[in-house]
Amino acid sequence: MNGSIKPKVKICCISSLEEANIAIEYGADALGLVGPMPSGPGVISLDLISTISQSVPELVATFFLTSQTNPQEIINQHKLVNTSTIQIVDEIQLDSYSILREALPAIKLVQVIHVLDEKSIEQALKVAPYVDAVLLDSGNPNLKVKQLGGTGRVHNWDLSKIIRKELNIPVFLAGGLNPSNIQIAVEQVQPFGVDLCSGVRSNGLLDPRKLKAFFDALNSNT
Numbered sequence: 001m002n003g004s005i006k007p008k009v010k011i012c013c014i015s016s017l018e019e020a021n022i023a024i025e026y027g028a029d030a031l032g033l034v035g036p037m038p039s040g041p042g043v044i045s046l047d048l049i050s051t052i053s054q055s056v057p058e059l060v061a062t063f064f065l066t067s068q069t070n071p072q073e074i075i076n077q078h079k080l081v082n083t084s085t086i087q088i089v090d091e092i093q094l095d096s097y098s099i100l101r102e103a104l105p106a107i108k109l110v111q112v113i114h115v116l117d118e119k120s121i122e123q124a125l126k127v128a129p130y131v132d133a134v135l136l137d138s139g140n141p142n143l144k145v146k147q148l149g150g151t152g153r154v155h156n157w158d159l160s161k162i163i164r165k166e167l168n169i170p171v172f173l174a175g176g177l178n179p180s181n182i183q184i185a186v187e188q189v190q191p192f193g194v195d196l197c198s199g200v201r202s203n204g205l206l207d208p209r210k211l212k213a214f215f216d217a218l219n220s221n222t
Contacts, residue, residue, distance in 0.1 A: 006186075006218060006219065007173075007186055007193045007218075008029040008172075008192060009027060009029050009193065009194055009218070010028065010029065010032055010061075010172065010194070010196070011028040011030070011195075011196055012031075012032025012042065012063070012174070012195055012197040013034055013197040013201070014032060014042070015206075016048075016052075017051065017055060020052050020055070020056055022206055023206065023211070024060055026211040026215055028060065029060065029193070030085070030193070031060060031061070031063065032195065033049040033064055033065065033083060034065045035064060035066050036067060037065070037067050046081050049064060049080075049083065050081045050082055053081055053082055061084050063086075063087045063110065064078060064081045064083040064087065065089055066078075066086060066087070066088060068090075069091070069092045069093075069096075070096075071096040071103075074096075074100060075100065084108060085109070086104070086108070086110070087110045087112060088109065088111050088112060089112045089137075091123075094126070094127070097127075097130035109130070110131060110132060111131045111133075111134050112137050113135070113137070113163070114137055115160055115175070118159065120136075121159060121162055121163055121166065124136075124166070125167070128167050132169065132170070133169055133171065133192065134167065134172070135195060136160045136171060136172065137174040137175050137195075157185060157188050157189050158188075160189045161188060161189045161190070170192035171191050171192050171193075172192060172194065172195050173191040173194050174196070174197075176198075176199065177196050177199050178200070178210070178214065179199070179200075179210060179213035179214045179216070179217045180217075182214060182218050183217055183218070186218070194218075196214065199214070
């Protein structure tokens, strides 16, 4: 990847302690743990999210994915899961971030931006002052049944690159990443981190062979 800095790697849709351990063994810097969602893969119980988040090494970040838009509901959920990070997958009111900060001052906040068109750039710029990072994904919250992640689709990386350049906070790139396209994705967007779900799975299960292929591709020429 022409000497570019290797991004952090978040493996999402972790469904068990076994998957968490496999992801960490292969080099994951963070795990994504999916709470209740209107659609998409990887949903597990809040109890299991808590079990996984409390069992992983301290240096591995744990992201709790929530589709809640009410800040108090997000706070109530987080009290049950105790992850290091909250990933908000739907749009929330700007004043909600201060409520979350006050209640959970030690917890990182990551806002998902679903990259659909140039309006996504405006949305990212608007929320950036309130969060620790943004994550650029390929969902569509405008559908009747919202798609808020785990689509396996690649979005317009040109837009993602603009967002990454415009923001002064970390940017994660998600959406359809896999061993065959990760090098070009990182070269084009140069994100702080990358996020994978379906691209390292077979029949819904984390696939060690795909994980190895992904990390081999990511680590080559860095």
